[in-house]
Amino acid sequence: xxxxxxxxxxxxxxxxxxxxxxxxxxxxxxxxxxxxxxxxxxxxxxxxxxxxxxxxxxxxxxxxxxxxxxxxxxxxxxxxxxxxxxxxxxxxxxxxxxxxxxxxxxxxxxxxxxxxxxxxxxxxxxxxxxxxxxxxxxxxxxxxxxxxxxxxxxxxxxxxxxxxxxxxxxxxxxxxxxxxxxxxxxxxxxxxxxxxxxxxxxxxxxxxxxxxxxxxxxxxxxxxxxxxxxxxxxxxxxxxxxxxxxxxxxxxxxxxxxxxxxxxxxxxxxxxxxxxxxxxxxxxxxxxxxxxxxxxxxxxxxxxxxxxxxxxxxxxxxxxxxxxxxxxxx
Amino acid sequence: xxxxxxxxxxxxxxxxxxxxxxxxxxxxxxxxxxxxxxxxxxxxxxxxxxxxxxxxxxxxxxxxxxxxxxxxxxxxxxxxxxxxxxxxxxxxxxxxxxxxxxxxxxxxxxxxxxxxxxxxxxxxxxxxxxxxxxxxxxxxxxxxxxxxxxxxxxxxxxxxxxxxxxxxxxxxxxxxxxxxxxxxxxxxxxxxxxxxxxxxxxxxxxxxxxxxxxxxxxxxxxxxxxxxxxxxxxxxxxxxxxxxxxxxxxxxxxxxxxxxxxxxxxxxxx
Ligand SMILES: Nc1ncnc2c1ncn2[C@@H]1O[C@H](COP(=O)(O)OP(=O)(O)OP(=O)(O)O)[C@@H](O)[C@H]1O
Ligand SMILES: [Mg+2]
Numbered sequence: 001x002x003x004x005x006x007x008x009x010x011x012x013x014x015x016x017x018x019x020x021x022x023x024x025x026x027x028x029x030x031x032x033x034x035x036x037x038x039x040x041x042x043x044x045x046x047x048x049x050x051x052x053x054x055x056x057x058x059x060x061x062x063x064x065x066x067x068x069x070x071x072x073x074x075x076x077x078x079x080x081x082x083x084x085x086x087x088x089x090x091x092x093x094x095x096x097x098x099x100x101x102x103x104x105x106x107x108x109x110x111x112x113x114x115x116x117x118x119x120x121x122x123x124x125x126x127x128x129x130x131x132x133x134x135x136x137x138x139x140x141x142x143x144x145x146x147x148x149x150x151x152x153x154x155x156x157x158x159x160x161x162x163x164x165x166x167x168x169x170x171x172x173x174x175x176x177x178x179x180x181x182x183x184x185x186x187x188x189x190x191x192x193x194x195x196x197x198x199x200x201x202x203x204x205x206x207x208x209x210x211x212x213x214x215x216x217x218x219x220x221x222x223x224x225x226x227x228x229x230x231x232x233x234x235x236x237x238x239x240x241x242x243x244x245x246x247x248x249x250x251x252x253x254x255x256x257x258x259x260x261x262x263x264x265x266x267x268x269x270x271x272x273x274x275x276x277x278x279x280x281x282x283x284x285x286x287x288x289x290x291x292x293x294x295x296x297x298x299x300x301x302x303x304x305x306x307x308x309x310x311x312x313x314x315x316x317x318x319x320x321x322x323x324x325x326x327x328x329x330x
Numbered sequence: 331x332x333x334x335x336x337x338x339x340x341x342x343x344x345x346x347x348x349x350x351x352x353x354x355x356x357x358x359x360x361x362x363x364x365x366x367x368x369x370x371x372x373x374x375x376x377x378x379x380x381x382x383x384x385x386x387x388x389x390x391x392x393x394x395x396x397x398x399x400x401x402x403x404x405x406x407x408x409x410x411x412x413x414x415x416x417x418x419x420x421x422x423x424x425x426x427x428x429x430x431x432x433x434x435x436x437x438x439x440x441x442x443x444x445x446x447x448x449x450x451x452x453x454x455x456x457x458x459x460x461x462x463x464x465x466x467x468x469x470x471x472x473x474x475x476x477x478x479x480x481x482x483x484x485x486x487x488x489x490x491x492x493x494x495x496x497x498x499x500x501x502x503x504x505x506x507x508x509x510x511x512x513x514x515x516x517x518x519x520x521x522x523x524x525x526x527x528x529x530x531x532x533x534x535x536x537x538x539x540x541x542x543x544x545x546x547x548x549x550x551x552x553x554x555x556x557x558x559x560x561x562x563x564x565x566x567x568x569x570x571x572x573x574x575x576x577x578x579x580x581x582x583x584x585x586x587x588x589x590x591x592x593x594x595x596x597x598x599x600x
Contacts (some may be wrong), residue, residue: 049443051600074445085436089365090457098357102444104350146440 001025001062001154002048002185008056009043017043019210020057025154025188030180032201033190034296036306040210041190042082045158048188049079062153078152078185080138080143082159088132092123092142095131096149103150114266117145121175121184122196144175148183153323155179157189173199194296204296206303213303222294229268232290233261233275240284248278259287262301264294331448331550354446357460358454362425366462380417380470384410384477387535397540403480403568410474410481411489411562412534413572415496418467419554422497423525425459426504426591429598431537439600451507458498459504467493472567485564488573492560495580499557502584502591532558538570553583 002025009018018040025031033041046052046060050070059066061227062076086095093114118124121141131139140160147155160176161169177200180187191197197204198218205215235241241261249265265271266294268291279286300306343408366373388406399408423448432438441451471489507520531545531552548554550571560576563569569576 021344051439068356073444074443081436081439083436085440087361087437088435089368090361094364099440099444101353102350102358102441102446104353104445176600188403 001027001029002031002059002188003055004044004048004057004059005043007047008054009040009052010045010241011043013182014093014153017210018047018054020208021205021207021212022057023205023215025186027186028180028184029202029291030176030187030189030200032188032196032197032204033207034189034192034197034204034300035207036192038209038302039192039207041207044207045079045156045188045190049156050072050074073086075150076153077156078147078154079156080140080147080158080160082162082190084139084143086131086139086142086146088128091128091130092118092134096146097141097189097205099146100149105150111149117148120148120179121145137154137164137171140164140168140172141175144172144179145228148179148185152184152185154186154188157187157194159190161191161193169193169196176200196298198296206300208304214299218296221296221299225264225294225298225302228294229264229269230292230294231263231265231271231275232292233263233283234259234287234289235261235279236287237284240282241286242300244278244282244284245275247275262298264298264302350446351397351450352446353455354450355457356594358441358451359458362455362458364464366465376417376421376466377413377469380413381473383416384413384470384474388413388474388477388479391408396536398537399540400568403566406477407481407566408562408568409481409535410471410477411565412487412532412558413474414467414470414565415493415532415561416529416534416559417470418493419529421466422459422500423465423504425435425462426501426506427456427508427517429455429505429595430508430511430517433508433598433600434514438598442600448596449592452592454593455505456498456501456591459501460494462480463497463500464490464493478550479566481565482567485567488564489561492557492564492576495584496557496561499580499587502587502589505591506587506594509591509598524567528552528554531555533562533570553579556580557583 002023005022006020006023007018007022008016010016019231021040021044024033033039033044035041043052047054048059048066050066050073053067055141064072064076066073070114087098090098096114096117097110100113105113107120114127116125118127121144123138123141123145125137126134131142134142144157144160147157147238157176161172164172173196176187185284189200201218203215204221205212207213230276233241233245236259238259238261243265245261247273249263272291274288275289334553381427383571384406389407391405391409394405396405396408399405399494429438432441442448471481472484508519511517531548532554538546541549554581556576559569559571560573560580563576571579
């Protein structure tokens with residue numbers, strides 16, 4: 001459904017936003033880009049939906065070249081942008097109806113389809129409210145519905161749950177899984193929430209600074225870490241402890257600067273006593289040890305050497321949240 | 331697969347779909363109408379402001395003798411067509427500039443990613459802005475007649491044609507300005523430094539005769555003077571440039587501004 005080959009975007013002014021990414025999205029699949037702020041997720045989507053011209057490489061969506069036949073691409077994709085893109089003065093139903101008209105749906109289909117997508121996202125009761133009276137989660141659901149209006153074969157979701165509270169986020173996940181099941185549509189989504197990528201995606205690509213570092217099914221990526229478990233040891237002397245861990249197991253490991261050593265090993269619980277003894281005899285102080293099952297967070301850490309901070313909002317996100325609040329108040 | 335019946339209907343037939351293009355024009359037009367009708371406070375403001383000009387200046391100077399205005403035509407009658415033109419111009423210019431708000435609020439992306447040409451989008455928006463402007467102009471014209479300006483109802487069709495040309499020019503200009511701007515603050519600057527001076531140098535408030543010669547020349551050079559003069563000629567029979575010159579310059583201005591607006595919008599990035 002989507003095939004990208006060395007897709008590249010250099011913005012005017014020389015910012016290399018997307019640096020030769022190649023990937024494909026199969027029919028009926030949910031494929032995700034997981035990456036931090038500024039990784040190039042939105043830029044990639046904009047190229048795939050023909051809003052931006054790539055400066056290198058090529059991409060085909062539904063079999064059509066994004067540069068050569070943009071109108072054919074536009075007809076077969078639906079998109080939910082990162083920032084709200086609704087007409088707030090109009091009602092939900094009007095937003096859907098105008099969209100359907102611009103995609104050339106005849107009246108009978110339009111009316112039936114509006115009912116269908118409203119039911120899919122549970123907004124039938126509020127359909128005739130002006131959008132400015134919707135909550136953030138309702139707006140998101142309306143945008144999902146609108147993205148589906150014209151029976152797209154590929155749906156692009158740019159950070160579908162950004163800025164929503166945990167409960168609303170879960171609800172949106174359910175809607176996304178429902179529409180995948182009921183519409184059979186292929187989905188390309190971006191996110192910087194680990195749990196979201198894990199829950200929704202059949203395959204994930206980790207993207208950082210415009211490059212894909214690794215991709216695969218979440219389960220494969222996790223087992224590819226080289227152990228069935230994760231052991232995190234906190235210490236004032238991470239370098240010393242890393243050496244101890246290396247001597248002890250020699251397997252895959254990651255050292256962090258912030259007083260942590262993370263090791264990927266099988267059966268980590270039974271290894272704690274060994275580690276404590278070895279650290280003790282090497283004279284390396286150990287504050288605490290934590291064990292857990294590997295998550296995408298660990299995969300991310302392994303390939304980027306950093307954590308995505310989910311709790312601390314980045315400056316860009318704070319600004320966006322502020323903008324949303326302002327728009328709501330208008 | 332989903333098995334939805336509509337799926338094959340949206341298969342990719344042609345590059346240019348006349349039905350969808352027409353719908354896009356219609357949708358953009360309809361949207362302007364709905365917003366116009368629903369934003370009552372904006373509507374009221376748009377009508378009341380020119381009304382205040384009309385009442386304040388027109389009634390205040392009604393008995394004054396102003397050089398360049400022939401005897402037998404009082405100032406209210408002279409001013410009324412100018413205020414009609416002014417309200418048409420401002421209303422359409424705001425319609426054009428509101429592209430900027432659409433970008434700010436994200437809606438522009440939704441429109442630009444649809445499988446229709448930008449030409450259709452800009453056309454629909456222009457027609458919408460012009461329709462709203464003409465309705466407002468008609469309200470002001472009726473109000474001025476009620477206040478005692480002697481306007482000729484038989485001149486309405488010709489006046490409407492000049493108003494349409496003025497509206498199309500102003501929407502085109504507004505879209506062009508909006509396409510070049512990063513945020514709405516710059517618009518204030520354009521208004522104060524460009525639009526207001528052009529407004530005073532058109533024939534809106536005083537005639538191009540009986541003023542210092544340099545001023546008269548500037549007023550004749552200003553293309554905005556011509557649709558204003560045309561509206562006045564149509565409604566009151568008083569014109570300074572002649573209907574042929576008015577019509578030619580108004581049409582030329584509209585064509586040029588529409589082209590500029592469409593071209594700028596075509597190059598706009600989101
Ligand atoms: N219009 C633009 N002009 C120049 N540089 C840009 C432009 N848009 C984005 N960039 C830069 O390109 C890079 C990638 O941006 P992009 O918006 O694609 O990231 P993202 O992964 O979507 O991030 P986020 O999670 O914050 O949405 C960033 O460094 C950004 O500053
Ligand atoms: Mg983004």
